[in-house]
Each structure stands twice: as C-alpha cells, then as structure tokens.
Amino acid sequence: xxxxxxxxxxxxxxxxxxxxxxxxxxxxxxxxxxxxxxxxxxxxxxxxxxxxxxxxxxxxxxxxxxxxxxxxxxxxxxxxxxxxxxxxxxxxxxxxxxxxxxxxxxxxxxxxxxxxxxxxxxxxxxxxxxxxxxxxxxxxxxxxxxxxxxxxxxxxxxxxxxxxxxxxxxxxxxxxxxxxxxxxxxxxxxxxxxxxxxxxxxxxxxxxxxxxxxxxxxxxxxxxxxxxxxxxxxxxxxxxxxxxxxxxxxxxxxxxxxxxxxxxxxxxxxxxxxxxxxxxxxxxxxxxxxxxxxxxxxxxxxxxxxxxxxxxxxxxxxxxxxxxxxxxxxxxxxxxxxxxxxxxxxxxxxxxxxxxxxxxxxxxxxxxxxxxxxxxxxxx
Ligand code: MG
Numbered sequence: 001x002x003x004x005x006x007x008x009x010x011x012x013x014x015x016x017x018x019x020x021x022x023x024x025x026x027x028x029x030x031x032x033x034x035x036x037x038x039x040x041x042x043x044x045x046x047x048x049x050x051x052x053x054x055x056x057x058x059x060x061x062x063x064x065x066x067x068x069x070x071x072x073x074x075x076x077x078x079x080x081x082x083x084x085x086x087x088x089x090x091x092x093x094x095x096x097x098x099x100x101x102x103x104x105x106x107x108x109x110x111x112x113x114x115x116x117x118x119x120x121x122x123x124x125x126x127x128x129x130x131x132x133x134x135x136x137x138x139x140x141x142x143x144x145x146x147x148x149x150x151x152x153x154x155x156x157x158x159x160x161x162x163x164x165x166x167x168x169x170x171x172x173x174x175x176x177x178x179x180x181x182x183x184x185x186x187x188x189x190x191x192x193x194x195x196x197x198x199x200x201x202x203x204x205x206x207x208x209x210x211x212x213x214x215x216x217x218x219x220x221x222x223x224x225x226x227x228x229x230x231x232x233x234x235x236x237x238x239x240x241x242x243x244x245x246x247x248x249x250x251x252x253x254x255x256x257x258x259x260x261x262x263x264x265x266x267x268x269x270x271x272x273x274x275x276x277x278x279x280x281x282x283x284x285x286x287x288x289x290x291x292x293x294x295x296x297x298x299x300x301x302x303x304x305x306x307x308x309x310x311x312x313x314x315x316x317x318x319x320x321x322x323x324x325x326x327x328x329x330x331x332x333x334x335x336x337x338x339x340x341x342x343x344x345x346x347x348x349x350x351x352x353x354x355x356x357x358x359x360x361x362x363x364x365x366x367x368x369x370x371x372x373x374x375x376x377x378x379x380x
Contacts, residue, residue: 001027002272004031004095005031005033005094005110007095008035008099009033011099012202013120016263017267018049019264020267033051035056037056037057054073059077079102095270096118097146104127111135116144117141125220131362144273147221150221150245153222153247156247165247166232168226168232169248171237172297175211177192190336194207196210207330207334215297215308217323220319230312238292260284327373329342337380
C-alpha cells in the first residue's frame with residue numbers, strides 16, 4: 001500500500017491519479033491533496049477519498065475553501081502551504097502534477113522529508129534536474145517518472161546496466177501541425193493549436209505539443225532522469241501515440257513500451273513499481289491498429305528541438321531559461337498577442353541573451369527563471 005500526496009489533483013494527471021486510486025484501493029491511498037484554485041473539485045475528492053490534509057495555492061480560493069472545510073480537515077495555504085503539506089503529512093510518495101514552477105519546492109521537500117517522488121511536472125527536472133537527482137541520491141529516495149515517455153523508458157530500462165544503453169528514443173505525436181507547411185504556421189489560430197490529435201490535456205501542454213517544446217522539455221528531463229548526455233537522446237515522430245518511447249541498447253536491439261494513450265498506465269506503474277498489477281485499461285488490438293508509423297521531425301518547422309538540445313547541452317541555468325521564456329511566449333500566444341512562430345522566436349532571443357551559470361543552486365535557477373520571464377515579456 002502506498003500513501004500518496006497528490007499535488008495538482010484537479011488537473012488531467014490529477015484526475016487520472018484519482019482514477020487509479022479508485023481502481024487499486026488496496027495499493028494506493030491518497031492522503032494529501034492540493035489544487036491551485038479548483039476548490040469544489042478538491043472538496044469533492046477529499047470527501048470521496050477521506051483525505052484530511054488539503055492545500056490550495058491561490059490565496060483567494062483558499063479563503064473560500066476554509067469556509068467549506070470538513071471539521072477534521074486541515075487546510076494549507078499558498079506556495080508555502082504546499083511545502084508544509086508535503087513535509088507534515090505522513091506518506092510514502094508525492095505525485096507532483098502542477099503546471100509551472102510551483103512544483104519545484106514541494107518536490108524537493110518531498111525528497112528531503114523522506115518520501116519518494118513521482119514526477120509529472122516537467123519543470124522540476126528541466127529547471128533543477130541536477131540538484132533534484134542529487135537530493136534523491138543523498139536521501140536514498142526514488143524518483144518515478146509519470147510522463148508517458150519517461151515512464152516507457154523507465155520500463156524498457158528495467159534490469160539494464162548503464163553501459164548497455166546506446167540511446168533513448170522519445171516518441172512525439174507531432175501535434176496538429178505535423179503536415180502544415182512552414183509558411184502557414186504564421187497564421188494558425190489558438191483553436192487550431194489546441195486541437196491535439198491523440199492526447200487530451202491542459203492548454204499549456206497542448207500548445208507545447210503543437211510546437212514540440214513539450215518534446216524539447218522531455219529531452220532535458222530524460223537527460224537528468226536517466227543520467228545520459230543530450231547527444232544520446234533522439235526524437236522520432238509517431239502520430240499514433242501507441243509506442244510511448246524506446247531504448248536502443250549497445251547491441252542495436254530496441255525495446256519499446258506500448259499501450260493505449262491513457263495517463264492511467266504510467267501513473268499506475270509509478271505507484272505500484274516494482275510490481276505490475278491487472279487493471280481495466282484494455283488490451284491493444286494490433287490487427288485493428290493496422291499500422292504504426294514513424295517519421296523524422298522537421299527541424300525547420302519545429303526549432304524547439306534544436307533549442308532544447310542546445311539548452312540541455314549548455315546546462316546550468318539555460319534549461320530554466322528555455323522553460324521560462326517558453327511559458328511566457330505560450331501565454332502570449334494563448335492571449336492572442338503573438339503568432340505561433342513567435343513562441344520559438346522569443347525563446348531563441350531570450351536564450352541568446354542569457355549567460356548560463358554552471359552547476360547552479362536553487363537560488364540561481366529561480367533568478368534565471370525570473371530574468372527569462374521578464375526578458376521574454378519585454379519582447380512585446
Ligand atoms: Mg509526455
């Protein structure tokens with residue numbers, strides 16, 4: 001039985017995690033819940049799973065939650081509240097599924113207070129991969145990837161030694177503009193960019209899937225999670241999203257992990273690892289799928305991959321800058337104040353102006369993050 005604190009419980013990953021907890025009550029018990037502002041979802045989940053330790057990030061929403069709190073419940077508030085919830089609640093694992101940088105401090109708090117970390121928020125490893133992995137190693141805690149690609153690689157690497165691995169191959173759906181000519185990308189609308197062909201996710205990550213920034217962030221995440229150089233991390237477009245990623249070994253054999261595209265698969269594996277348990281998620285019907293296809297990503301239409309490779313290779317504070325500038329640029333696109341190509345153009349400009357700080361601590365990383373946000377906002 002794993003006692004799990006779920007941060008970001010109202011989002012799509014959070015809802016899938018609740019589904020897993022519902023299906024495997026003998027293996028997963030939710031003991032803490034945190035949301036940004038979705039108080040009604042939080043209170044409903046607290047009732048359903050009998051959770052007493054709750055946190056609300058948004059201060060105004062926290063005041064609303066306080067009024068409806070069950071008598072035996074405890075409410076933690078704001079950014080500091082998330083960290084307190086993690087530190088003070090007895091649990092085996094913290095699943096961080098918060099969009100943006102707010103997950104970083106609670107993730108470190110989880111490891112420092114002796115809990116395993118299940119990572120769904122990319123920012124944690126992109127921004128602070130070096131210190132998060134070091135903290136986990138120092139404390140003897142596990143980091144379990146929930147992102148479908150990393151979870152796939154984690155499954156393929158089971159029992160493998162580092163020296164046996166040749167390269168990691170991340171699959172990408174290619175997003176809605178896989179076939180869109182370069183000149184048409186300048187005029188795509190927010191609505192078109194939000195049409196993801198295979199996954200149903202939040203807005204930020206859906207735009208990131210359309211630009212392939214999501215895959216760029218995942219390359220950097222993989223670099224830290226599996227302690228491998230950027231040069232040995234490749235990306236292949238696989239529109240059906242059935243092969244979730246692959247590992248090529250030194251003998252040129254490749255292992256892949258396949259399943260339906262449903263986040264319940266990686267969440268369940270992360271929670272029950274090292275066990276595999278039966279579930280109701282359904283088999284793949286290969287005859288019905290017919291074919292699985294692969295194509296090389298076009299670097300001219302998707303510069304995010306080149307930018308990510310550069311950020312990950314430079315290291316230090318550059319990945320944090322890559323991430324923060326992208327967040328600002330995506331918000332601008334969603335607010336209809338910029339074109340789709342301006343997302344990567346802005347990120348490229350901000351990265352070009354940044355002097356990376358090597359082996360940066362948390363303060364330097366957060367300073368670089370703030371600098372990049374301001375620098376990107378000034379590009380208006
Ligand atoms: Mg992913």
